[in-house]
Every structure is written in C-alpha cells, then in structure tokens.
Amino acid sequence: MKVAVGPDPSLVYRPDVHPETVKDKSSFRNYTSGPLLDRVFTTYKLMHTHQTVDFVRRKRAQFGNFSYKKMNILEAVDMLDELVDESDPDVEFPNSFHAFQTAEGIRRAHPDKDWFHLVGLLHDLGKVLALAGEPQWAVVGDTFPVGCRPQASVVFCDSTFQDNPDLQDPRYSTELGMYQPHCGLENVLMSWGHD
Template identity: 60%
Template sequence: MANIELIDESQGFVLNDPSEYRPEVKDKSKYRDFRIHNIPDYVEKTYTNMHTSQTLEFSTQKLKDWSKLDKAEMNIMDALNMLNELVDESDPDADFPNSYHAYQTAEGIRKQHPDKDWFHLVGLIHDLGKVMAIWGEPQWAVVGDTFPVGCCPAPSIVFGIDSFKDNPDMLNEKLASELGIYDEHCGLDNVIMSWGHDEYLYRVLKGNSCKIPEEGLYMIRFHSFYPWHTGGDYEYLCNNKDSEMKAWVNEFNQFDLYTKSPDFPDVEEIKPYYEALIEKYIPGKLKW
C-alpha cells in the first residue's frame, strides 16, 4: 500500500493508494479508504490479529505445514466453487463471495490482454489459496496484505508500524531491524512472507507441475504484497529478478483492484472458456 498521510485527529488517517470498487466514489485515487472512522470493525480486527500474531516462527511453521499438500485432492473448478462460501474479512469494499471477484478479474484481463490466455487464467485463480479459511485457518492468516517477517515492518503497511506493537518479534533487536535475518538484495524468493493465500496457492501450483509461465506464478505469489509493489518499500530485499517482475505484478493488480463491482459477468456463458484454460495449464485433480 502507499504511504500513510496523517490528517487531523477527527478524520483519522487515510492511505493514498489505488483501491477496489466503491460505487459512491468515482475518483480511483479515493478508493481503498482505510480511514479509522470509516473502516468496518471486522477489517480492523483482522489486521490487528494479523500484525500481532504473524511472527517469523508462526509464518515459518504455516509454510511448512501447508506445503505438505496433504489437505485435499480436487480440481481448480472445485476450489473456485468453494470460494462461493467466502467473504474476505480484510476487504472494506467487497461484500460478495470471492468467486465472483475471480471471474471479474479474469474478464477484465481478457479484454485488455486477449493474446495472453495464461494471464486470463491467473486472474481467475489468483485467490484460490483462500480455501484455507474454509478449512479452518483464521482469516488473518489467509487474507489481506502481506509483508516480510523476520525484519522490521515498513511504514506503508496498512495501519502502520504501530499496529505491530504487540507482535513478539518486535521485542527482538535483530527481528526488529531493517534487514532482520536477511542479506541486502537477497531476493524475495529467499524472504519469508507473512502466511496467506498468495504463498499457499503458489506452493500448490508449483507442487502440481503447473504450466503457467513464471510471470503468472510471480503475480500469484506477490499480488498482496502492497508495501512493495505499491508502497515502494522493501526494495533493499529485492534483486534484479524482483525488479523485472514488479511490472507484471502491477499490471495484474490494476485488474484485481478495479474490477470489483456488483455487476457480475454471466458465469455460465464464460465458464467453458476458462475450463479449457484449466485443462491446458492445470489439468486434473491437484494436491492441496
């Protein structure tokens, strides 16, 4: 997310960044409004729990547990249908099931990039890691913006550094430093991120021999890492590959953000197209 702009106490604060659909706001620069007095309580609670509980130890253990891919076997459409049961508690803008957003994102990409069918598929599946919430993982360990653990949180993280005041890692001098456990420009592939749906789906796809190009997998893995791709922080952890891939992540995110609206595509009409893409790039049952 973008840097926090402090305004008077009666207003709270607002993050100046692009956002998701809110029908009463026409200017995109005003979207994704996290003013303290406007944000739903459930969103603030989700981020409070996340920033308090997502420690290096917690995220490392979750990565180990979920990377076993021993939770279920199902195909992509089965997973997508499961998202009909989920409303994202970190999102102040959307109050409809996540599966609808999947088709909206995919169709938005399809219109602007008709020659990149793998990109269309990325739009459809990018949030499928949220099935963890349906399997019992708390939403603060599934949804929302991600950030590196094992080092100091950056200023652009939603709700700011103060929201980490009760995180045990902040009592550790090394973990609370800028580089923390990492070497400068080590590359995001060597950074442990707060646990969430991005990393989980990436692990699922890699573990099932997915044929989506690396650019697409990178979009999936880091699309929620707003403090980096939108906030401009954590560049000191990035290598040349990350810098090159950042453009792809930002290209994806404009569709992830701006396609949320209550106007849904005709799913039954477009479903055969996406079923064919699934068969091309991620066929059959996958281990989850």
C-alpha cells in the same frame, strides 16, 4: 451453505452498465474510512500481531506439501462462494465473484494474454484455507516480509504491529532483521497467507 448476496457485483464489469452506477477507481482500497473499516482493521490487527517468523515456518511445514485437499480449479472457486474476505475494504460478497471479476477485467484489458486471464481466476484460491479452519487473518490480506521491521507501506503499519512479539526480538526488529542486504526476494520469508 451459500452466502446470501445482494445484486450481482459482476454487473460492474458489464458493458451495458451505466457509468454513474460504477464505483470510482480512486475509491478502492480505502483504509481510512468506509462501512467495512472496523472489520478490515480488526483483521489486519490480528494478522500483524500473530504473523511471526515462527508462525510462518509452522504454516509452511503444515501446508507446504500441498496435502490439504485434492480438488479441481472450479471446485476450489465454488468453495470461495462461502468466503467473504474480511480484509477487503471494497467488497461484501463471496470471493468466487471476485475471482471471475478479476479474470474478466484482465481479459478486457489484455485480450491477447490468455495465461493472464487464468492468473486472475486463480489468484485468490489459496483462501480456501480459511474454509479449512484457518482464521482469516492467517489467510487473507496483503503479504509482507516477516523477520524484519515492517515497512511504512504495509496496510495499517503504524497502528497494528505493537503486539507482534518479533518486534521485541533484536534479531527481527531492525530494518533488515534476519536478512543480509541484497539477499534476493527468494530468500525473504513472507507472511503466511493465500498468496
């Protein structure tokens, strides 16, 4: 079943659109007010409660062998017609639209980097896991390191981590947690999600 949408959101990227109808860039990623704030906050609250070291390790074991489903890129993009990202304060339309918007925006900004256009199209395809029965809090949203105290830059950091069990575990509740200084990003366990 396709998600019913209003006007085509890709209109914002078309050259004949009048500037007064385009959302101001400074109003994007507003996590303090807006019509979708309750939905966005709830998604991040669930994410920040349940994304633990143990959870991430289990999901990596479950999906890390890439055996969920075999499909081509356009099949995956088409699947995203049925997903509206509950963590995004800016959109109320299917993620497939966002994939094409991103690719088109990158193409306009970087016409000489065709590989980058493809990255824009692909960047959210991992969200198909939400259509495989995974809750959105386990798939969408911004990623962050697990196994250490969350940094202040994490969305809703001050109001959503209080029920995360890792923060009651002395191995994971300090600034570095389970990591050594300068260990390298390749050695950091990130929250599970589409990225």
